[in-house]
Amino acid sequence: MMRAPLEVADVFRDGEARFLAEYGHTLSREQRQVLRAVIRCRTAQLGGHVQKCDDCGHQRIQYNSCRNRHCPKCQAMARAVWLEKRESELLPIPYFHVVFTLPHELGPLALQNKRVVYGILFRAAAQTLLEIAADPKHLGAKIGCLIVLHSWGQNLMHHPHVHAIVTGGGLSADGSRWIHGKQSKRRKPFFAPGKVLSRVFRGKFIDSLKRAFRSG
Ligand SMILES: [Zn+2]
Numbered sequence: 633m634m635r636a637p638l639e640v641a642d643v644f645r646d647g648e649a650r651f652l653a654e655y656g657h658t659l660s661r662e663q664r665q666v667l668r669a670v671i672r673c674r675t676a677q678l679g680g681h682v683q684k685c686d687d688c689g690h691q692r693i694q695y696n697s698c699r700n701r702h703c704p705k706c707q708a709m710a711r712a713v714w715l716e717k718r719e720s721e722l723l724p725i726p727y728f729h730v731v732f733t734l735p736h737e738l739g740p741l742a743l744q745n746k747r748v749v750y751g752i753l754f755r756a757a758a759q760t761l762l763e764i765a766a767d768p769k770h771l772g773a774k775i776g777c778l779i780v781l782h783s784w785g786q787n788l789m790h791h792p793h794v795h796a797i798v799t800g801g802g803l804s805a806d807g808s809r810w811i812h813g814k815q816s817k818r819r820k821p822f823f824a825p826g827k828v829l830s831r832v833f834r835g836k837f838i839d840s841l842k843r844a845f846r847s848g
């Protein structure tokens with residue numbers, strides 16, 4: 633017999649009491665809600681409905697989902713829908729991938745000021761890409777990009793970074809023609825060396841952070 637795969641909800645359920653006893657006082661209201669939502673998602677606790685086949689009369693119970701945006705069960709579906717939508721927007725051109733990361737020292741600051749710091753991170757990344765691409769020294773074109781925030785690394789430690797999917801080329805300033813991007817030594821599309829990107833990004837990020845700090 634195949635054993636059902638272990639879910640995050642099982643881990644939460646199993647460790648809830650011990651976790652709350654030790655760390656409960658450090659949790660925000662929202663974090664408590666997430667814990668409860670993930671545990672109850674698609675269980676009888678959230679209610680449900682009975683689905684019945686009109687032909688054979690077979691019945692099954694479908695429990696309601698929690699719809700919490702941190703719930704892996706709910707997010708798997710949302711992610712599939714999101715991916716499909718983004719895929720339909722892709723142009724028939726090469727794209728490339730850039731990651732902009734914050735140094736670890738800024739992790740606690742970001743955690744305490746998520747809205748401000750993540751906002752700056754998004755803007756600094758986008759402006760860096762748009763500006764360097766527009767520079768005739770590099771590409772001299774208006775590119776498109778999609779940027780996604782990851783606040784956690786693969787080891788589940790807080791590690792804010794953004795992933796950018798960037799068009800390998802762009803529109804000329806007057807919008808009349810497509811300018812093709814260059815290829816890197818490894819034949820990947822790109823328009824500026826990583827060193828250039830990171831220098832500009834760092835400058836923009838620190839600048840905005842200082843300004844945000846001064847204005848409180
Ligand atoms: Zn859920």
Ligand SMILES: [Zn+2]
Nearest residue numbers: 782785793795
């Ligand atoms: Zn990531």
